[in-house]
Amino acid sequence: MVLTFLAVLVACAATAGIAAGSISVPAEQVWSILLHRVHPAFAEPTWTPVRETIVVDVRLPRVLLAGVVGAGLSVAGMALQALVRNPLADPMLLGVSSGASVGAVLVLVLNLTVFGLFTLPVAAFCGALAALVAVYFLARSGGRMTTVRLVLAGVAMAEVLSALASFLIVTSNDPHKTQSALRWMLGGLAGTTWTTVWFPVGAVLIGTAVLLGVCRPLNLLLAGEEAAAALGLDVHRFRGALFTLVALVIGTIVAVSGQIGFVGLIMPHVVRLLVGADHRRALPAAALLGAAFLISADLAARTLMSPEEIPVGILTALVGGPFFLWLMRRKAAR
Structure with a gap:
């Protein structure tokens, strides 16, 4: 019943997100347009082409990306809190978002266009991955990785990378680039297109599917490392693999949405x-x-x-x- 209620809540929020804006579109017309796109026989077109463009090409990809980013961050946060057994843990804990910020700010400040429209997401993703690798090796000592070392390494790396991103912004001589970098660091979904949606959709779907497949080990970790190990779970290997998965999902999300x-x-x-x-x-x-x-x-x-x-x-x-x-x-x- 709870899942059904939440699914209805998502549908209502998405309908409101598509309908509201500078040009308001009635909710029933939103669904008619979407059904018509699925199959022309489902709805008779009584709207202007401009409204269909606004619904399908402007607002729908943004709402879809917002839903995917929210779902990915929530699922990653739940997994991370189980992995570190700390209810105050957040997906940004590992310094991944700060690494993504450095990559994105470099692109914006230096005006790089190596991969065309994908330059900023690729740079942000590479920065997130580099931060993850650095935190992983800093936290790993004697072949083992403890929660305390991981958190401390993540916090330290996040502070260093945030300072580096701020330094790049402050030393930039172009006010327009500085403004773009600041808005990206604050998080936002403006300018979303269908081109930028599919990569995070795939990452979040795959990440969520993998986490659903390891629900039992995650539940075991809630009982404590000793109890999980006694029941046959290789805690350190499992934790390292899940940290990598969570960080990659977060890095992909941050690459397209900024820090949220x-x-x-x-x-x-x-x-x-x-x-x-x-x-x-x-x-x-x-x-x-x-x-x-x-x-x-x-x-x-x-x-x-x-x-x-x-x-x-x-x-x-x-x-x-x-x-x-x-x-x-x-x-x-x-």
Whole structure:
């Protein structure tokens, strides 16, 4: 019942996200246009070609990307909290987003166009992967990797890379490039096209499918490393493989959306209140809730100060910051 409700919530949020904007489109017309695109016999065209272009080519890819990014961050956050056994863990913990930021800022500041339209996503992805490799080797000592070393290495790497990205922005002589880099670092989905959607869609679907396939080991980790090892789980190898998977998913997401924080922190906690901690139920619920949340946040980001657009990362931080503080105080009280 909860999953059905969350699926309906995603559909409602997506409909509102497609319908709202500078040119409003009625919700029933949105569905008619989409059904007509699926098969012309499903709906009789009574709308103008301009409205169909707005729905299908402008708003639909943006809403789809918002849903995919929200789902990916939520699922990655839930997996990461199980892996490090820390409810305050966030997908940005490993310094991956900061590495992606350095790659993207380099492209924006230096005006690189090596891969055409894909230059910025490729650079951000390479930066995220480089940060992951660096954190992994810094945290690995004596053939083993502990949670404490991983978190410390991730935080240190994130600080260094954030400082490097800020230095590149400050030393840039082009105000337009500086503005573009700053807006990208704050997170946003403006300018989304069908070309940029499919790569994160594939990464999130594959990552979620793999995580659903390892629900039992994730559940074992919730009981503690000793208990998981006693039941036959190679904890260190499993954790290293899952860290790599989560970081690659996050790097792919950040490459197209910029840094959008706190989604992977908030959604897992809300989901556990709804369906419990069993990952077989919690992971699908987290994906649906994260998708609905970020679609709604993106809708608010582009309508609250219309025609100006607020970076969606600012809104998620305004919601997630107080939640994080409340969670920290609650954990300390316990």
